Each structure stands twice: as C-alpha cells, then as structure tokens.
Amino acid sequence: MYDSARRDVVPFVPLRPGQVRMYNCGPTVYDWQHIGNLYAYVVADVVRRTFEYAGYAVRQVMNITDVGHIVGDVDEGEDKMEIAAKRERKDPQALAAMYADRFFEDRHKLNIMDPTVVSKATDHIPQMIALIETLLEKGHAYVAADGVYYDVTTFPGYGTRLNPELPEERQAGARIDVNPNKRHAYDFALWRAAKPGDLQQWDSPWGRGNPGWHIECSAMSMAYLGETFDIHTGGEDHLFPHHECEIAQSEGATGKPFVRYWMHVRFLQVEGRGMHKSTGNTYVVSDLEAKGFDPLAFRLMGLNSGYRKPLNFTWRGLEDEQRRLDRWRSAIAGAALSAKATAAADADNVRQAFVAAITDDFNTPRALAVAEDAIALLSSPDRADRSRGLGLLFDIDRVLGLGLAAWCESATAIDDEAKALLAAREGARAAGDYARSDKLRDELREQGYVVKDTKEGQRWERVPVRMKKDS
Ligand SMILES: [Zn+2]
Helix, strand or coil, rough: EEEEECEECCCCCCCCCCCEEECCCCEEEEEECCHHHHHHHHHHHHHHHHHCCCCCEEEEEEECCCCCEHHHHCCCCCCHHHHHHHHHHHHHHHHHHHHHHHHHHHHHCCCCCCCEEEHHHHHHHHHHHHHHHHHCCCCCCEECCCEEEEEEEHHHCCCCCCCCCCCCCHHCCCCCCCCCCCCCCCCCEEEEEEECCCCCCCCCCCCEECCHHHHHHHHHHHHHHCCCEEEEEEEHHCCCCHHHHHHHHHHHHHCCEEEHHHHHHCEEEEEECCHHHCCCCCCHHHHHHCCCCHHHHHHHHHHHHHHCCCCEHHHHHHHHHHHHHHHHHHHHHHHHHHCCCCCCCCCCCHHHHHHHCCCCCCHHHHHHHHHHHHHHCCCCCCCCHHHHHHHHHHHHHHHCCCCCHHHHHHHCCCCCHHHHHHHHHHHHHHHHHHHHHHHHHHHHCCCEEEEEEEEEEEEEEECCCCCCCCC
C-alpha cells in the first residue's frame, strides 16, 4: 500500500500478526455529509474489507467530531457546531445526533460497514485533557491567556512528515491571523478558553473551555488502538495541518511512532471542478436518489476511480455506473435461476487476478475489470461456467461491497401467487393459447416479474424496483 509518510508503495506488515488496527478521521456533524466526504469512507470500507478478505481481524475506529472544529481548520474563528446550532436553533448535542444519524443512513445506503468503534469527541474530554497535561509536562505545550498551545518548535520536522515542506502561504501568515498569545505562527490550540456564549464548554485545569480539533483524534485513536497502530486514513485535506498536528501531539506525548501507514483519499471533483457550497455543486446521497440513481452506482463510480487520483463525478459517469450495476444484477439473477454458485477456488485464475489487483494498493479499477470477466461467465451456455461465475462474483463482492449476494437472493425469490401464475402460463403455452399466455404475462409484470420465453422454457426476473426519472 501507498504510505503518505514514505511517499511510496511499501509492503504492509501488521504490528501484531493477523491484526489490523485502523483509524478513520470521521465527520464533523454540523450538516449533511456530501458525497465527497462519503467517498473517503467508501475507500476506508474497501481497505477494511480487503484485510478481512485476506483473513485479518480488523479493528476499525472512527470518530465523530461534535465539538472543536473551527471554520477553515484554523484556530481563530467559530466552532462549526456553534454556528450550526445557532443557524438551526438547536442544542449542539441534538444537532450532532441528528446529523450523525443521517451520516450513518447514507453510509448504509452505500453499503459501508459500521466501524468496530465509533467515538464521539464530547465523550472523551477527560482523555484529551490527560493528553494535554502530558504535553505540558514534556515541554511541548504552554498555557496562554486564551488557552493551551502546542509549541511546534519542540517537535523537529513538524509539518514535514507527510508534506514536502510547510505550505508557503502559511509561512507568510496569509491564512493565520497572528494571535499575540501564540509563540510561533504555526503553534496550534490544544485547548481553547471558553468565549462568552460558547454553548459547549467543560472544566479543565486551565479553566472552562473546549478542546482543539487535532487533539480529539490523537486522544481517541490512542484510547482505542494503542500508542502505535497500523493505518490512519483521511482526506487529502487532512495532510496539513490536521495529521501533522496529530503526529506532533501523539509522538510528542509517547515518544513512540504513532502510525505505521498513512492513507489519504484524493478529493472528489464535480465535472472537473472543485466541489464547493458557494458554486452550488455539492451533492448529497438523496440528490442522487431524487434523480433515480441507486446510491450503489456512486459506490461503483468511486471504485472505478481509484483513491490516489481525484474522482471526477459527472452525471453521465453515474449513468454509466448505474447501467453497469443493472447489467450485473440482471446477469446474476438470470444465471442464479438456472445455476447454483460454487465456492471460488483459491487457484481460480479469475480469483487470483482479483487478489493481485486488490493487494496492489487497493487497485479497485483493475478489480472491477476482473469482476467483468466473472460476469462474462454468467452468459455461458455451460451451467458449470455459470456456477463458477456466480461463486467468483459473490467472493469478489466481499471486497467490492455491492451487496450482490443479498440482492440476488431477493431478486430470485418468488411468491406462491406468482408461481401459480407461471405454472398457468406454461400450461396455456403448451395448449397453444397465446392470448391467455400474454394476459398472464401482463399479470405477472404487474406483480413485479418479467417473463421471457427461451428455448429452455419461460424465464422470469424481478422488475427493478428503481424507476429512472428524467435527469
Ligand atoms: Zn482526525
């Protein structure tokens, strides 16, 4: 896998044999999560599924930021939760719970597995305070009039562990309002003294206040995964400052390596341009559904892009992936009515090609191409080929996560009434009563079954529930 710290593809060696400990930077739950945010969790889900497929036990931790994330990822300014709570006239905790629920609903629509542990920042204030105390004891932090700051000059290489150099515009101070309480422009807040009207504040050794965003992830990841763990994921926007700050905090406090592999997902763009609220091109999952798309078509689009280059979201591209999803589902249901899936053999060349793709830095575009080879087997006249194709697809889908096996089961289930209609229709055709046969076919269609006549007799398929509207 590619490691952002080494800037190279390196072999994955777990800290503990057979185990993977992974932390995913979670959302700030002050609003709906757009599809760009959700895409990063699709990638993390594929990482988890890949390791589980390879037989590892994966402990996956994701945080929920419900305090401390300042607009613009800097120290000065207002907390995103505070702004949203005032905007929607809700208690910050009620608002956070509502948007966290919506986030999980959307994740489920994208078939993203729930993490082993979901940790809310506001439930871990004592752990953050303890970590800040350690940093003060070790001389990495100092108390100022408006809070506690990390002194970046005490941590050699600050800002350059994942990045080639400290970004220039920050050196020039363009995005940092020079706060006279800070010793250096790059120092960042670990704890902020409460301002009048702050809706979320806690007692601390430094007075009432609230935690910085970066300290949340250091405290919670180490609480659940230990001082050193295997994989830390995030979006490319986390490269600086968030993850550089996490490294400085965790390694400053423990003196041990923090993370063994850093993984950053490139941004999602819309029609080749950045997605911004100001340009009105941000989309949420329900926007895709409103246009008649299955959210899993978006998952496919993410898989087809690969996480190390920007994902270019276009409606046309989404239509292509929806067509692919429909085609796969139809081929799977068709084959499943006449063949039974056989377990994929380790030595199977298609399976081996899939394993080679997915273990090459999670190369999902190549994995999809391999899956197409398995799809091709489904239309073979040989039943053994169709069985093999089904087995391969259900196996591969443990990583792709398109829910193909569950979908196949529901698509090939038939109720007694429809069974009786099919039998009646077979009888009508045998008797040459085509008018009645056509009438029965219409009735079946109304019940949600499409009947086709083939050389081997009538075949049926479930009518897709999804109704495509004009987009
Ligand atoms: Zn984080």
